[in-house]
Structure formats: C-alpha cells, structure tokens
Amino acid sequence: xxxxxxxxxxxxxxxxxxxxxxxxxxxxxxxxxxxxxxxxxxxxxxxxxxxxxxxxxxxxxxxxxxxxxxxxxxxxxxxxxxxxxxxxxxxxxxxxxxxxxxxxxxxxxxxxxxxxxxxxxxxxxxxxxxxxxxxxxxxxxxxxxxxxxxxxxxxxxxxxxxxxxxxxxxxxxxxxxxxxxxxxxxxxxxxxxxxxxxxxxxxxxxxxxxxxxxxxxxxxxxxxxxxxxxxxxxxxxxxxxxxxxxxxxxxxxxxxxxxxxxxxxxxxxxxxxxxxxxxxxxxxxxxxxxxxxxxxxxxxxxxxxxxxxxxxxxxxxxxxxxxxxxxxxxxxxxxxxxxxxxxxxxxxxxxxxxxxxxxxxxxxxxxxxxxxxxxxxxxxxxx
Numbered sequence: 001x002x003x004x005x006x007x008x009x010x011x012x013x014x015x016x017x018x019x020x021x022x023x024x025x026x027x028x029x030x031x032x033x034x035x036x037x038x039x040x041x042x043x044x045x046x047x048x049x050x051x052x053x054x055x056x057x058x059x060x061x062x063x064x065x066x067x068x069x070x071x072x073x074x075x076x077x078x079x080x081x082x083x084x085x086x087x088x089x090x091x092x093x094x095x096x097x098x099x100x101x102x103x104x105x106x107x108x109x110x111x112x113x114x115x116x117x118x119x120x121x122x123x124x125x126x127x128x129x130x131x132x133x134x135x136x137x138x139x140x141x142x143x144x145x146x147x148x149x150x151x152x153x154x155x156x157x158x159x160x161x162x163x164x165x166x167x168x169x170x171x172x173x174x175x176x177x178x179x180x181x182x183x184x185x186x187x188x189x190x191x192x193x194x195x196x197x198x199x200x201x202x203x204x205x206x207x208x209x210x211x212x213x214x215x216x217x218x219x220x221x222x223x224x225x226x227x228x229x230x231x232x233x234x235x236x237x238x239x240x241x242x243x244x245x246x247x248x249x250x251x252x253x254x255x256x257x258x259x260x261x262x263x264x265x266x267x268x269x270x271x272x273x274x275x276x277x278x279x280x281x282x283x284x285x286x287x288x289x290x291x292x293x294x295x296x297x298x299x300x301x302x303x304x305x306x307x308x309x310x311x312x313x314x315x316x317x318x319x320x321x322x323x324x325x326x327x328x329x330x331x332x333x334x335x336x337x338x339x340x341x342x343x344x345x346x347x348x349x350x351x352x353x354x355x356x357x358x359x360x361x362x363x364x365x366x367x368x369x370x371x372x373x374x375x376x377x378x379x380x381x382x383x
Contacts, residue, residue: 005265006383008095009222009229012042012215013342018328019179020115021209027056028065030111034213035070042215042225044105049215051076051103053090056112056211057123057331066109076103082239083366084279087335088373092235094216104217111211112330123331128243137196139281140204142244142368144196147284149250151198153299156287158198160302162189164283165202165325167311172322174312174352179206180326202325203283210330212339219383230342231383233268233359234376236261244368251299254372255292255363262361262374263294270294273376274357275317276310277341279334279365280324286310289363290318293374317354320344334364338375345377358382 014037016030031054039045052074054062063079076097080089087108094106114123125138136142150156166186172178184202192200222229236258241247263269270293278286287301295316296304304310310318321327321340328336341360343349358379365372 003095006231009231010214010342011222011229012038013339014038016211018210027058027111030211031066031109032069038213038215048105051106053078053108055079055081082371084332084334085364085366085371085373088364088375106216109213110335113209114331115209140196143282146250156302161283162186163305165189168323168325170311171320172326175322178322178327205281205324205329208328210328212335228346230345230377233378234262234266236374239371253369258372258374259293262376266376273361275354275360277337277362320352338362345379
C-alpha cells in the first residue's frame with residue numbers, strides 16, 4: 001500500500017528537558033517526559049496510543065523500556081535504528097500503520113543523556129576493520145573528509161562553512177530553549193580550536209542531553225482535535241553506506257534519493273518550501289543537503305549559504321531553532337529536526353517564526369552521512 005499525501009498529521013510535539021538534565025535521569029525518563037508533554041500538546045491520552053516508536057544509543061531495546069515505563073501495550077511498535085534519521089523513517093512507518101488500519105495514534109520518542117554521562121559512554125564506537133587501525137576521530141574525521149573533498153572539488157571555503165555556524169547561532173539567539181546564548185562571527189569560527197581539519201570546534205555540533213516526542217494520527221482525526229496540525233505531504237528514505245570509506249562519492253549523499261521521493265509524494269518542488277530543518281551535525285551537512293535536495297546545483301552549496309542567505313532575514317530560512325550547532329544536539333538529533341519543522345508549520349515559533357510558513361522540509365542524517373530520510377510537512381491550506 002502506497003502512502004497517501006496528507007493522509008496523516010503530526011498533532012502533538014514536545015521536547016523533554018534539554019541541555020544538562022537533572023542527575024540520574026535516564027534516556028527513558030526523557031522519552032516519557034517528552035511523550036507526556038506531546039500528548040498534552042494535542043489533548044490525547046496515553047490510553048489513546050496504540051503505536052510506539054523509540055530508539056536511542058544507550059539501550060538495544062528502547063521501545064520495550066518505554067512501553068513498560070508508560071504502562072502501555074501498543075499493537076504496533078518499532079525500534080528501527082539507522083542513526084539520526086531513524087525518526088523520519090519511523091514517521092513513514094507510522095503512516096503505513098495508520099493508513100492500513102493497524103493503529104490509530106502513534107508516538108515517536110527519543111532521549112539521550114550523552115552530556116551527563118559523556119558522549120563516549122552514550123555512543124560507544126564499534127571496531128571497523130578497514131578504518132579503526134588508522135585511528136580516525138569519528139564521527140568528526142569522517143565528515144571532515146567529505147568537507148575537504150567538497151573544498152577540493154568545488155572551491156568551497158572554510159569561511160563558507162563558518163557561515164553555516166554563524167547563521168545557526170543567529171537563529172538560536174531567537175530561541176529561548178537554545179543552549180548557546182552568545183553571538184558568533186565567522187572569524188570566531190575560524191579561530192576556534194581545531195578538531196579535524198577543516199573543522200574547528202564551532203563547525204561541530206553541541207553535545208547535550210535531551211529528547212523529544214511527536215504524536216501522529218489520521219488526517220480526519222487531526223481535524224477533530226481543534227488545534228493546528230502539520231500534515232505529512234511526503235516522505236522518503238534512503239541509505240548509502242555504513243562506513244565513510246565505502247561512500248561512493250564523498251560529495252553526494254543519499255539525500256539525492258530520499259529528497260526526490262518525498263517531493264514526488266508531496267507533488268511539490270524545492271521552490272514550494274518555506275523553510276528547511278536540516279540535520280547539521282557539522283557545517284558541511286547543510287551545504288551537502290541543500291545541493292542533494294535540489295535547492296542549489298551540486299558544488300554551489302558554499303556560495304548559496306554565503307552572505308547570511310540562510311540566516312534570519314535571508315532568502316531561505318534554514319535551521320530556525322538554531323540547529324544541532326547552537327540549539328541542542330543530544331546524539332541522534334533527527335526528532336528535534338522534525339519538531340522545529342512542525343512548529344513552524346503550526347506558527348508556534350515566536351520571534352523566529354517564518355512568516356507565512358505553509359510548507360516545511362525536515363531532513364535527517366544518520367551515521368557518517370550514511371542514512372538520509374526526508375519528510376515534508378504542510379499546513380491545512382496544503383491538503
């Protein structure tokens with residue numbers, strides 16, 4: 001059964017506590033906290049939830065732990081784990097379940113305490129036979145490799161990479177929930193501590209605790225709840241590789257497949273999108289995704305983001321929450337990427353609200369540019 005454009009909608013969205021959470025909180029605590037908040041956001045109850053999705057890096061059985069914690073027994077459940085894009089994949093699977101009549105209300109949840117317990121403990125590294133002997137600093141070295149290739153092949157500059165971080169910080173200053181509270185300049189990005197060339201620490205995402213949850217139901221039920229919803233117009237999923245040494249082309253991600261899938265389902269094109277919420281683990285990510293999703297030609301991403309083009313007041317709002325670079329980044333960040341897109345479509349973003357935002361694209365990235373999943377959300381006016 002093919003998924004129907006606008007057949008389901010996100011009706012509830014919420015973050016858990018973010019940043020550095022209270023001592024002894026677990027990822028399951030944060031998932032449950034966000035779930036309760038998301039259900040309150042839309043007026044539904046735990047008893048309504050019959051479909052549950054959860055994953056995180058600190059447990060192999062996240063959905064079992066969350067269901068037990070919430071004392072629910074969902075008919076449909078899923079712990080698909082493909083990194084930070086897992087949650088966009090969950091959304092596509094939730095839509096299938098709801099449209100097939102196998103479920104009525106789905107919750108997708110995530111939580112991480114990686115700042116509290118250290119990132120190394122939260123996301124232990126696997127031994128990679130063809131890479132670990134070379135002692136790469138992963139994941140930074142993998143993304144730095146892609147950035148270096150993009151610089152070599154297309155003339156992208158460190159200053160253009162820095163523009164991504166500066167734009168994210170400008171948006172973060174409009175978001176009360178953002179971790180970073182100080183202005184940032186291109187010069188400060190370039191002169192910060194080097195992590196893995198060409199990246200300084202300001203080219204790299206935050207390390208925070210946190211999580212979130214969204215609630216999905218049928219379009220018909222969404223309209224009965226009396227609050228604005230974000231309808232799922234299109235979704236696409238794609239994987240390219242597991243290890244960076246097996247990426248066929250370091251400058252082309254699988255977003256070049258997931259994006260067109262989502263646009264075909266939505267019946268839209270990039271010019272129809274009012275804002276983008278892109279997974280920005282490193283400053284190269286938005287540049288690659290802007291190209292691969294069709295917002296500019298391949299190789300033009302660096303020039304596209306220059307001059308404040310994706311910052312407040314620019315021609316295309318990107319990562320209006322402040323993104324993983326300045327808002328929060330609790331490990332697998334993709335669910336927070338969707339929450340911002342949902343809120344923009346619902347007009348709930350206050351000082352950072354994109355005027356007239358009817359269509360928002362959320363794009364998730366997992367592993368080392370490994371998995372790419374895209375979701376396009378629309379307002380009532382789009383369906």
